[in-house]
Amino acid sequence: MSENLTASVTGDFDARLQAWFDERGWRLFDFQREAREAYLAGESGLIHSPTGSGKSLAAWLGPLAEAAGGADGGLRVLWITPLRALAVDTRQNLAEAAAALGSDWRVEVRSGDTSQSVRARQRRRPPEALVTTPESLSVLLSYADGASWFRRLACVVVDEWHELLGTKRGVQLELCLARLRGIAPGLRTWGLSATLANLAEARDVLLGPGADGRLVRGQAPKSVSIRSVLPDTLERFPWAGHLGIRLLPAVVEAIESKGSTLLFTNTRSQAELWFQGLVDARPDWVGRIALHHGSIDRKLRARIEDGLRAGELRCVVCTSSLDLGVDFSPVDQVMQVGSPKGVARLLQRAGRSGHQPGAVSEVLCVPTHAFELVEIAAARRAAEQGRIEARRPLVRSLDVLAQHLVTVALGGGFEAEPMRAEVSRTHAFAGLSDAEWGWVMDFVTRGGQALQGYPQYRRVEGVDGRYRVTDRGIGQRHRMGIGTIASDTAMNIRWLTGGSLGTIEESFVSRLERGDRFLFAGRLVELAQVRDMTAWVRRAKKGKRTVPRWQGGRMPLSTELADCVLEVLAAAGSGADESAEVTAVAGLLELQRRWSRLPVPDELLVEFTRSREGVSLFCYPFAGRLVHEGLATLLAWRLSRQTPATFTLSANDYGLELLCREEPAIDEERLAALFAPGDLEADLLACMNTSEIARRRFRDIARIAGLVFQGYPGRGKSTRQIQASSGLIFDVLERYDSDNLLLDQARREVLESQLEARRMRETLAAIGGKRIVIERPERLTPLAFPLWAERLQSQIMSSETWRDRVERMAASLERAAERRRKSA
């Protein structure tokens, strides 16, 4: 099938390719050659390699051979990337490569940033290669002439596939790829992915069930060095806490020692505080330190990225906003404040330094409390052993399917049976039942059971067996709503004097009064007024301030990392781990061992501790925060069914606490029964406020499925309105259409994503195989202390402040430890 292609790859082309490589001092790696050969043989597949190792180039070599044939009209190569900023960089690289090889191909970008006139021209005369996002691809497929656009498509490349896999954006792309394969038979699909535990699955999902594909292994993973900033004396280092600002002097020193540093933090407010801390410590760095996170204005972020590229910045404090994208000239140093939460995430961040082939990536971790040192040692262990997290693909996301069906109905229409067949050629919908398919079709044509009276929900019309969107208004509104990313509950924040600062949570602003000062984008500002969904601010002088809080995801510690933490603790107990972190934290671990015991993989440690508030049950399954929250609720519920009692709950990544006035009558045997899986889902539904959580979840589903319209750009409906209308629909459906599959999906998503029911089940099963050990320490152990502090923080304090109490408790524990040391 690729004879033409092979013929066009003449010796001349290969010579030019070689010359182009030589010019840059690059060498053609075996895996790049392998990808190219596979491409020329008509294969599809997935290329796996760490960042900055030339995998983009590997994917481009095949299509470049197409380019050597010259432009003969029509779109031949489509490059999908999850980030608009990456699209711009990619276009630049590809255009240069094509030109250097003597091709007259046009390489263009199309995304939300593309101007209307360019879009119009692109539709009239498509470029030979287009770099775009999954959403823009979907929009392209919604045009009536979309199919003719893609008819000659030879290759689609999906960059950063690991970022899309496991998300609804990935599901949407799966559907679009199936569509493209229907339009352009013989289309090759190539994906690019960073390291994942389930690479083969990632390839299969990309190519669709049953399709054959190659897995090209790139260069061996770069070696990564994970080190820690160690506190001078661990005696004074907090047992709990999240900010880590105590280590500021050491961090300043580390930044000083290198040319440029990326300082990753876990939250936006943490980034704000660290930025402020650095500026206060080193006023001479002003202008050469920058702050980068998701709430900061895009233009400002772009300027910072440019500054980083140009090597003008000494340090950028950021969140995951800089995990991806912007092909930096490498920074000299990467630092991570607080728990990295996962191995893959830490490796990805480490990869931002030492871009040269063969160079070592380095990351310097900054612990925010003592046990995080163990976590860092665990991350190193996991990285060395290649224990990287998997990303599980989503299935049966009916909201995405509904959106896609309207898109295709708009883009020239479809017939039911062929469409169903096409949809089942995706991994996400391979197992779609007749009932589900029937339901989604009914939903897009009639609005389903409850909404059939409303014409705006009759979006797709079937005439003579062909389904189309005939109403222009419906079509226009649908295009505006394409995509699966739920909009933030955000307000704009602007200077009174003009100029945008970024976005801020509506809920945060609503708590402020006029004249209140807060820290935003690294500046102290004062709220002047709120109107038109915008918070207007002016510069403020020093004074009382608040740090904005943004609503974000709550990342639990990954299973891989949590398992490694347990192993490191066990190794530390037997003296088998001699890492700097474990050595530094040895005294604390010894305290834990003496006062109670160290948790080990084949035991579940349960501690009963008496305090003036009552009796606390602490236990440490090391299964991540979300699971522990669910588990705490489940245990309390199961316990109170036997003996009525009130519990106060607390959870973190390592364990959970149940506080009760009286000590519940519990022994090992009863505990084991409480931890039995039983009918987990039914119990969870009974004891958690799942219906309220599902209601909130439904907001996104309703938007994706097209049940609520987000409003026209610039005249955005406030999120409260969206929440109100989706809430209304939720109630109507629950009452009059309780079989609605979108409700069902909302409940399913709550169980799976929000409560991590699957991981909870695995945790309970694992506990079933462990020996339960009860200890009754006289005081809070190092492991219990953060849980205790966490609970206090969430309770309303009497006259004392949280910090007072934490410090007093810490002091008394320290005294106790001191006494022990002396008597020993």
Next chain:
DNA sequence: GACCTGCTGCGGGATG
């Protein structure tokens, strides 16, 4: 000077 968790990503176009 005390205060203090919770990430990221996308998206329209006919008419004047």
